[in-house]
Amino acid sequence: MLIRKAVMSDTESIYKLISEYAKEGKLLARTYSSIYENLQSFLVAVLNNEVVGITSLTILDQNLAEVRSLAVSPAYVGKGIGKALVLQIIKETENLEITKLISLTYQIEFFSKIGFNRVDKNELPQKMWKDCINCPKLHSCDETAMLLNVLP
Ligand SMILES: CC(C)(COP(=O)(O)OP(=O)(O)OC[C@H]1O[C@@H](n2cnc3c(N)ncnc32)[C@H](O)[C@@H]1OP(=O)(O)O)[C@@H](O)C(=O)NCCC(=O)NCCS
Known part of the structure; x- marks a missing residue:
């Protein structure tokens, strides 16, 4: 399996x-336009020329970045692809000299195993919520915020 930066044909x-999991309420839907605009922030996991996993990294402020749109194709879950994608996002965060990485998620155990810890959503910066305006769960967000200290 190869993890690389996304390109237009991805x-x-x-x-x-994203749409598949958004229908199940597991991910926030994204339009083609949002994917084009943020293409440079996406990583893809490729196996036998097929995209089997994706994720993106959004910089929120000087010290904080967020893992977004993490998904592994249903046929490939449980094979370490999700973890490999997050480990690569952690490396990128480190390379950017950003100290903390956050995820808003239902996958608490998955992120715990990688070293993330729960944090109070109310302590997160306003900027974190800029995409929430598009979410059907805006006023009843039940996701858990999980934080990893990437750099001391
Ligand atoms: C969550 C998701 C990305 C995990 O990817 P994955 O490739 O299946 O996960 P991995 O195989 O890399 O798992 C890594 C570890 O987490 C554990 N894990 C993965 N999903 C888990 C879950 N739902 N509950 C508990 N543990 C889980 C695995 O058992 C594994 O543990 P190990 O290191 O002890 O063997 C994938 O299931 C997915 O795409 N889900 C739907 C979309 C979604 O919920 N995205 C997250 C949005 S933040």
């Missing part, structure tokens, strides 16, 4: 994977 796979 956008359809990215869109489909």
